[in-house]
Amino acid sequence: MLDFNVLIPETAEPDKLWDLIILGGGPAGLTAGIYAARYKLETLLLEKSIVSGGQLTATQWIENYPGFREPVLGKKLAADMEAQAKHFGLKVISENVQSVNLADEIKEIETDYAKYQAKTVIIATGSSPRRLGLSDEQKYAGNGVSYCSTCDAPFFKDKVVAVVGGGNTAFEEALFITKYASQLYLIHRREEFTADRIFQDKVFAEPNIKIITNSVVTGLNFDLQVGRSLNLQNTISKESSELEVDGIFIFIGNLPNTALFTQQLELDEGYVVTNRKYETNQKGVWAIGDVQKGVLRQVATAVGDGAGAAHQVNKYLVENH
């Protein structure tokens, strides 16, 4: 079935002083945008992709977002959130942020193309897939190494693939990839999995998925297009082995997208430190969603954060400006 997405990057006038600039268009940022727009705050959302939704767009099905008894497509949920936010007047533009100045009263955000100013900023930059850290990993990204199953799984039709990870993402994505792959090895460094039991049951019931526990990938033998393999090491016996695969999907958690803020915000292991009001250590700057330290990273929690932070921003603007 063919579908057709209509997403056109807009532009925003750079000379305007915005009430609020939201960095990042995932579910947290979009929800903050919906609420802020309904508070009638002049709000600009910057998203580096032209497709809003963040990690939602790279997720096939969402099964645990309230209100959808049947699983909802991640990209559909994302597109609907964006349309809803725009309907209330949120301005969304697709520009990559180069640098920020969050310390002063007026915050400055510089993109590849322009500089924007705002009274307040909400950081909703989320996180990106963590790499395994193998020397050849970057070299084979897009040619055997993948971090996005909705993007790349179709290239592995009737092929043998490995999925690395033991959490919800690894299990959900394994179930999706197995629709294409003829054989799937799920490799995890521990004996136990952190994925929800509902996913574990589904994966264990899948005849084409073989589980390899207590093992780590130590090398990619991907020089040739055929006859590829992985080097594995058992974490207990320390024994090495080789596993023939055509490609590898890596879902071993995420790293926060906070490189822009290292000099300006209090971070802990890269995550932005926030309090229960989503405040950061900078006045006029809030952080929501996956980018925060020590939170559950779900669509449901992200949207809650978005609503809460927009409320805090509105209160702050009423009191301070």
Next chain:
Amino acid sequence: MPMLDEKVMSEVKKVLAAMREPVTLRLYTQELECAYCKDTHTLLDELVEANPLLKLEVIKFDEVKEDAAKEGIDKLPAIVVVGERDYGIRFYGIPAGYEFSALLNAILMVSTKIVKLTDETKEFLAKLDKPVHLQVYVTPTCPYCPPSVILAHQLAMASKMVRADMVEASEFPHLVQKYSVQGVPRTVINEKWFVEGAAPEAMVIAKIKEALLDA
């Protein structure tokens, strides 16, 4: 039932209202051995209804093979987005899913002549004196792909030396094999150099410079 339903069509009309100059979608097609020619033809038939400035020209590939080859058309279906001239903006395979947005962007860009590139890139393109052929491999379900396609098409728009193709990977398995595409977006520069993923403008330009130096 139409391919573009009422809701999509009304969104399309809204965004294409920004068109200024006429745009022709030149579709190269053939009846046999082209899995998506028919669907692409239907799609474009419906799309051009959205704005009177938009026209469709259907060309039977068999009848113009040699002329088409001169324009670099070597696979089907092919869409060339033509404005005042042919800027080298091409789509191979059906522009469905997220790539439909890339097609709308190309139409708007050609129609308004507005490109969004940094001054550094514009300077580089102004001095560019060697041909650059960009092929951006995509799948319709890849949310990270349209920015790469749009960037490539902007470069083509801004320089006569650049030709930029969107290539829908699943329709051209031999090319997927040839360029070892197992992930998208993957941008192929002058047949031999590659950019993985949705790389920012500066990174793509740096890779093009590298390709030109090595050539």
